[in-house]
Amino acid sequence: MDTDSYLLEVREVVAETADASSIVFEVPADAAEAFTYRPGQFLTVGVPSDQTGLAARCYSICTPPGEPLTVTVKRTVEGYASNWLNDNLKPGDTVRVLPPSGIFSPKDWTADLLLFAGGSGVTPIMSIVRTALAEHSNRVVLFYANRDEGSVIFAAALRELAAAHPDRLQVVHWLESVQGLPSEDQLREFASAYTSWTSFCCGPAPFMKAVSNSLRALDFPRDRRHQEKFVSLGGNPFGDVEEVLAARASVEAADDADESDEAVPAGPSGPVKVEVELDGEEHVFDDWQPGEKLLDFLESKGVKAPYSCREGECSACAIRLVSGEVRMLHNDVLEQEDLDEGIRLGCQSVPATAETVKVSYS
Numbered sequence: 001m002d003t004d005s006y007l008l009e010v011r012e013v014v015a016e017t018a019d020a021s022s023i024v025f026e027v028p029a030d031a032a033e034a035f036t037y038r039p040g041q042f043l044t045v046g047v048p049s050d051q052t053g054l055a056a057r058c059y060s061i062c063t064p065p066g067e068p069l070t071v072t073v074k075r076t077v078e079g080y081a082s083n084w085l086n087d088n089l090k091p092g093d094t095v096r097v098l099p100p101s102g103i104f105s106p107k108d109w110t111a112d113l114l115l116f117a118g119g120s121g122v123t124p125i126m127s128i129v130r131t132a133l134a135e136h137s138n139r140v141v142l143f144y145a146n147r148d149e150g151s152v153i154f155a156a157a158l159r160e161l162a163a164a165h166p167d168r169l170q171v172v173h174w175l176e177s178v179q180g181l182p183s184e185d186q187l188r189e190f191a192s193a194y195t196s197w198t199s200f201c202c203g204p205a206p207f208m209k210a211v212s213n214s215l216r217a218l219d220f221p222r223d224r225r226h227q228e229k230f231v232s233l234g235g236n237p238f239g240d241v242e243e244v245l246a247a248r249a250s251v252e253a254a255d256d257a258d259e260s261d262e263a264v265p266a267g268p269s270g271p272v273k274v275e276v277e278l279d280g281e282e283h284v285f286d287d288w289q290p291g292e293k294l295l296d297f298l299e300s301k302g303v304k305a306p307y308s309c310r311e312g313e314c315s316a317c318a319i320r321l322v323s324g325e326v327r328m329l330h331n332d333v334l335e336q337e338d339l340d341e342g343i344r345l346g347c348q349s350v351p352a353t354a355e356t357v358k359v360s361y362s
Contacts, residue, residue, distance in 0.1 A: 060127070104228040283303055
């Protein structure tokens with residue numbers, strides 16, 4: 001399988017706080033197009049593993065397009081990958097990386113932005129802030145929650161941006177050590193002044209749930225509420241690259257015993273027609289087979305659809321169902337309100353009826 005992964009050289013490792021570092025990658029000229037990204041997207045990074053060759057983890061890009069490709073990694077308790085990267089990575093090292101993915105990115109840059117970040121969730125938010133201020137004219141308000149003052153990632157950069165754009169950027173810091181955890185009532189009171197703005201939120205699950213409940217209580221419509229989720233990937237999205245092959249050669253009874261047929265839900269009895277809008281182009285096929293995942297089908301047709309984990313554990317492959325019906329074999333990331341809005345995971349979607357299925361990746 002061609003996974004389009006790349007070995008990128010580490011240009012610099014920047015200590016942001018005592019437990020978080022930014023990793024700056026050198027992107028070679030022949031990979032520049034593949035690593036074109038939108039603010040708010042993430043990279044899937046392969047961390048060396050004695051057992052599997054590579055452990056796949058997703059880390060958000062903190063820089064705006066046009067600046068050096070940079071992700072920020074915060075240590076997590078007993079987190080193998082985050083600790084390995086912070087402890088071992090140095091300039092000159094190479095890292096296996098997939099091109100940028102994700103849908104946590106503004107589509108309308110004329111809208112004013114109400115941003116919520118908790119801890120390392122500020123990473124994709126920072127890319128959005130920097131892009132808005134450098135390339136657009138909208139206003140930005142950031143509510144940034146942290147454990148204490150020493151935990152604030154990008155503290156100096158945010159001060160500089162606020163000082164340079166006093167009429168456009170307002171940063172509100174919330175420290176648990178001083179104010180306790182922000183309650184839904186407090187978040188709702190804060191957001192009540194910005195009910196016509198578009199919101200983006202990233203951080204720990206309880207924080208995001210509190211923000212979501214607060215915005216819904218204020219009748220923020222779904223299309224102006226966006227959330228990003230951090231997950232640990234269980235699969236191998238890199239294919240049979242050198243690192244993985246080496247690990248398989250050194251470990252007895254590698255992965256063969258784990259490969260079993262998936263239970264495919266009942267669906268149509270024959271091929272289904274599917275219409276896919278991707279990057280402004282429309283692809284139409286009339287032979288999508290029952291039980292075949294949409295991502296696998298599109299790849300078989302030469303269509304480069306976005307993905308990262310292939311396991312239903314991230315949102316890189318998210319599609320919007322326009323018409324017809326699909327069934328997902330696995331889903332660890334979409335919530336009911338996402339499903340109600342027609343969002344599905346392309347890597348886990350199989351046809352559910354014989355009628356034509358129309359989906360969009362935009």
